[in-house]
Amino acid sequence: MEVILKEDVINLGHRGDVVKVAEGYGRNYLLPKKLAMQATAANKTVIEQMKASALRRSAREKGEAEQLVAQLDAVALVFERKVGENEHLFGSVTSADIAQQLEAKGFNIERRKITLEEPLKSVGEFLVPVKLHREVTAHIKVTVKGEEAAA
Template identity: 40%
Template sequence: MKVVLLERVERLGVIGDVVTVKDGFARNFLLPRQKALRATTSNLKVFEAQRDQIEIRNAEARATAERLGSRLDGEGYILIRQAGESGQLYGSVSGRDVAEAVEAGGGHVERSQVVLDRPIKTLGVHDVKVRLHAEVTVTIHVNIARSQDEAERQSRGENIIASQFDEERAAAAQQAQELFEGGAGQAMEEAAY
């Protein structure tokens, strides 16, 4: 199906481009969200008559998105989640979770604006892109931890999982050293006297 774009659509084109897309994509995404019109002669005439208004509306929406983006860009948000010893989350963090964290932090982001290539399934600080407008994308930092203390340690750059294993290894070595120095049998002999 041929459509004329009413706004910039990633990997398709910019305002006014006439492109051919699959019928389902046009019927289910582009047309209902008013991102495009069918490329009929009457719609092309209507588009050309309203082109200036559409471009002005797009410029205003981009300016609003840039203002919001300047406040959000580089901001950090903390999500407390349950996770196993290896740092794997019980579940995953989705776009909805990120949008709710931004809302709780005072920003405004729709969950459809959060761009996750894949769900987040591990502890740590993750960079997440937020597409506020077709031409405005910002990056926020999402710190996923098991507790507020872990989140603070991760924000300082510490690898929680590696340090946890190092602490356990050091404690085991200390315990083995104490047993070796004191001698397991020596402690029993002293107790008998």
């Protein structure tokens, strides 16, 4: 089945691409979620118009993302967690924790855009990548400190 992607789909393609997918994947996932439309002759002409507007939108989003990178470079987040032996955290710092603290500082960034390979489970300083756009990635400085035990 050939479909035209309306949105970027990870491991499949970008907005406006014509791709071949399995019948079930297209019919049961891509089409109902409005991520794609069937590749007919009429839809292909419509998609050419959509591609032009998508290029303009992508350029605008990239510009906004680059401005946000400049603002995020100055941001440093600090988390305090209880630590055990060898400075190993009892909990961890996840992308949801980072997104929540960024929102408290006035940045509305989705948790899914924060690309932590695995949660931070040790004390130290980390550079956490945030994928704001397909071509733009910011790096946020995250410091994890050990919480002082009450005497």
